[in-house]
Amino acid sequence: MGPLPLFPQEASSFAPDVDHLLYYLLAVAVFFTVGIFLTIFYFAIRYRRRSDKELPRFVHTGMTLEIVWSVIPFGLAMVMFTWGASIFFNEGRPPADAIPIYVVGKQWMWKLQHIEGQREIDELHIPVGRPVRLTMTSEDVIHSFYVPAFRTKEDVVPGRYSTTWFTPTKPGKYHLFCAEYCGTNHSRMIGWIYVMQPQDYQNWLNGGSASGSMADSGQKLFQSLACGNCHHPDGRGRCPSLVGLYGSDVLLSNGATVKADDSYIRESILQPDAQIVAGYQPIMPTFQGLVTEEGVVQLIEYVKSLGKPGPPVTATPQQVTAPHR
């Protein structure tokens, strides 16, 4: 048998925040537990039955007492709520300069891609001191990406992207667990996060056998799936141009506007009929089954590489013939 650890490592910028909140909660919990235990022990001994004929006098319910012991715990609980919500708020807002990593979970492995093109399975190499943002989806059932030393966890759900982020603060090797039960080898869907010095990370990135960046792979996929037959870069194809699409506001045929983010592009590839760009026909076939989740994120990176948002994507006049729906 190994050692007896009692407290997990603190290896991300969130970890100290979460642990400080834990100390507050522990203090409240210990105070009430000990208080109640001691009171019960004291009463049990002080007022033990001495004769079988005893009848205690009636003690009136004290309204003040009832209010006091409702309001004080409520106040303490509201501190917990606010403090916890503020940490949660930060956990939901990755900084803009975070290193993007794409994660695909499947029974029973983690597949990770760096935009530089490095691909890993059940291992993730990241530099210390820089925020990392994960964009995650699953090929099959729900998984959950959990790094105890970072105090972060987010479910990885098929059919959508979830994101989480963290800033590692200490170089080292940390457990990655799947925390949502996913079948036979759930407990073997584990891996390691390697937090490296920036220089080591650069060496690692350069040293691998990556076949071009994710955007390059995306471009190859774009060509092999013949997406360019319709999506002409000049906007004259039967489908909207993808240049400058990423991050822009897209006007839809139903009059709504949607932000062209990862989820939007993913949905447009797999369920093209769900949201039709204004002025275009719903002619695009679904690529469900033709492209893997890893391929989809490569395509997204390729679309991203086509430039930052320009003017809103709308139809060119000659294409507005028969608006769909």
Add this chain to the structure above:
Amino acid sequence: MIRIELLTPNGHLFSSDTYNKLFTMHGVVMIFFFLIPSIPAVLGNFFLPLMIGARDLAFPRINLLSWYLLVIGGLFAIFAMLAGGVDTGWTFYTPYSTTYSNTWVIATALGIFVAGFSSILTGLNFIVTIHRMRAPGMTWFRMPLFVWAHYATSLIQVLGTPVLAVTLVLIFCERVFHIGIFDPALGGDPVLFQHLFWFYSHPAVYIMILPAMGVISELISVYSRKPIFGYSFVAFSSVAIAVLGFLVWGHHLFVSTQSFFAGMVFSFLSYFVAIPSAIKVFNWTATLYKGSISFETPMLYAFGFIGLFTIGGLTGLFLACLGIDVHVTDTYFVVAHFHYIMVGGAIMGYLGGLHYWWPKMTGRMYPEGWAKLSALVIFLGFNLTFFPQFILGYLGMPRRYHTYPSEFQVLHVLSTAGASVLAVGYIIPVIYFIWSLRYGAVASSNPWGATGLEWRTPSPPPVQNFEKIPVVTHDAYDYSTTIGEVIEVG
């Protein structure tokens, strides 16, 4: 069995599939076929009519139907177990349960579906009985708190269980007919299932714990010979828990891609449920003040309940806290928390109630010495089993893991050792209860000097409960009526 397997990190006894089936059956059987029906079906059916001075429940035949349904549901579950088991966890998360699992999901779900109707009918029966069948003079605020707790429980059973039934039907539709509801590959939404499931299953936690709280109110009062301090607060806190319990399901979904604002709202509302629970604990403690406290076995269980429920409840505050929950959800911290509530709370309450009413049900006393010993063994074994799991959880040990990294082993070994002690603690009562049926001392009609109407009829009660329906003239817990010659104290 589960605990023995977890003695070693790699799991030598059986395969991962077997382990997954075992913890699923453990969850399904314990929750749907033990914890939910235990107190209402055993103690509630027997004592609820007695306590309000009724001859039986309002609908005895529906009550029998409810029993048959539970048995049929149980048979489905046993069939599923024998046929090969089910490996989805008791939570049946989609799309694993609808598309990926190759086990007996439908048979198990059908069992729970049928048992659910048993639960609904029992709830309905209790509500009607409490409204319509109280003895003359038994006003709402003279009812024992056990009855109040069952009233609140029944509300949840009637309002919540149908949602579970519908959810299980939807699972059936998707699994058998491939109608896309939850599986995104079929155009469904996997997280929708979690919303529907927890809309029932969080309130279901209160179906398990509220009746136990009702038992504890009875025990604390009888063994301190005091009316419950803040009677109306304790009564209404049961109803408050039942109502608020329906508004907090989303706290199971903080990391399930639910929106930030939904997370905030559910965290906020979860703290509201904590308050009525705290009110109960404080009032029970205050009841002891200037009482005349004796330490028969049921009272030991009541003390055990308060201790374990307090720890279970306070760790619930950790889980309701967004920042902490992200780290500890789906870990052993959660496992420890709900076992403190379910086993430390509901089962301690059930055993306390069983000892307390055993003389009334059987006409025989249980052996006090053995009973005290087993109460102590259970309390110690329980803490040794589950306390290390809080530490394991904060360290990051995920739940439902057949194998685990070796640094967690020491705490797992402690937990397994505790489980063996706990098992011994549970076996002792089984033996002496059976023994007492034949050899126990004959019980008088009111061995504890209690005030409830159930103690005004012989032990065991006649078929019609009372020779003559009693007329109630006092509040619940007025001990001046039961103790003849008195010495006033306090």
